[in-house]
Amino acid sequence: MQTLEAINNRASLKARLSAREVEQGKILKILDAARLAPSARNMQPWRFIVVRGKEQVETLVSRAFSEGNQVAKDAPIIIVACANPNDDIVRDGKEYYLHDVGMAVENLLLAATELGLATHPMTGVNEDELKRILCIPPEIRFVIATPLAYPVTDSYDEATQERLSERTRKNLDELVYHNEWGKSF
């Protein structure tokens, strides 16, 4: 899949996830993609916990995820992205670990898309409970979690088609300025 196609086809699927196992080779490719993201001073603040196993996933989702995110329970895998804020720069009050984990997570989502796997980045969790369950040290912050699963339909394209048809995004002229703020591009 071409990059622009993957960027266009990536969609957040949370319903209709298959319990089918995800091959270890694919998981490694997806994590490797995350690893290759850039970061401020190449500090690579991201850490990932791969939660796998029916019981482990169900415990995590039922106890730590918000009501709207319970569908993640159907996935064979949840990937949790977290970081130590001290492992990145803070500039004028801006904590860049969040930005840099975001770049790594986008790589992960696109790699999954290319490999036919569904994802759905979620922030709605009880962080304290999630950290307790996953034995995450106090200084580490949860950033985002995503199920990683095959869609229940045969093809990723089929499963995402409906989501994509409903996708709403601002137009470029609402987002892009030319040479100064407010000047249309």
Add this chain to the structure above:
Amino acid sequence: MQTLEAINNRASLKARLSAREVEQGKILKILDAARLAPSARNMQPWRFIVVRGKEQVETLVSRAFSEGNQVAKDAPIIIVACANPNDDIVRDGKEYYLHDVGMAVENLLLAATELGLATHPMTGVNEDELKRILCIPPEIRFVIATPLAYPVTDSYDEATQERLSERTRKNLDELVYHNEWGKSF
């Protein structure tokens, strides 16, 4: 270019940028890729200022960029990513606009890679000065800037080869845990 290849080939180039104009069609494709990123509650906090024109680029870089980032002056275009923190969620003190802009920026970097263009995300700027030059309102935060340019060599691959050969990343076993923090994957 396949997605995993673009993720692998993306490298931060700041030296050896060509002053050659970048086609408007390519700029639009790159911004469109950024636009398609996911965000919390689909709030799409990202805004981009495309700084174009020799004088505009030189003024911005010489006055607002740190010494180490002066090479960006050679680029025909600087893209500045910024956002209003109120246009995204804040959860347990974490300002997700930084994370979500990070996802959009990674799309932008990968799209540029696919289109043969060099980028280099930079955070080292004087934010107040940058905001003055670009007439950015007080409530908007600068997140990141990148030059967008053809490499001076004929092919992106040639220009990135050296950078890639020098690239250092932590190994997956330093970054990934299985089912709980600290447990090797």
